Amino acid sequence: MKFLWQIGIILAACFIGEGISMLLPFPFPASVIAMLVLLAALAVRVIKPEKLHESSHFLMSNMSFLFVPSGVGIITIFDSIRGSIIPLLAVCILSTIITFAATSFTVRLLVRLQRRLSKGREVEQ
Template identity: 45%
Template sequence: MKIIRQIGIIFTVCWLSILVEKALPFSFPASVIGMILLFICLLTGVLKIEHIQEKADFLLENMAFFFVPAGVSIINYFDVLKSAWLQLVAVCVISTVVTFAVTAWSVKLTVRLLSRLRERRTGNE
């Protein structure tokens, strides 16, 4: 019964995000809306991480499996990709470098903020 409840919660959040997407006057991905809704529910305490932990872990562990259909369907657009392969490679390389740089900067900032917080806590005691 626990598994059914967890799947039900995840599907309910997905369904609500689709409804919100349809209600918006502009285009916005339902998947992003779903992540925002789930984040808000977890932040406000409406949901606890234990309510979805097991099924969320399962989905994360098997995420690569869900990309197989998208990867296979790329074959249908091979002629389009062949004509723009240089641009595609350039975008992939640039976005990878930017992602690495932003991640490194974020980690560095987080470490700094945490060390300042620790210094303040030890200074107050």
């Protein structure tokens, strides 16, 4: 029963995300809004992380099964995208490289900021 309550909390966040997405004057993914709603609820401690532990662990450990419908969908429309396979692969590879570069830049920036903050604290002491 506890597991169903946890899934219900996650579904409630999804429904709230859908509602907010419909109210926005521009298209925005409801799933992203739902994640932000859930993050906000966890951040302000409206929902305690322990209350979602079992369901989140279950979903994370079975995540590969959640990608099966997407893979099957791509296979069913493969004939339609066959002519665009090279541009699609190029976009995937390029976006992966950009994501890696942005992540690397962000990590380096944060490490530098952390070092500056720790040096500033050492000087004060």
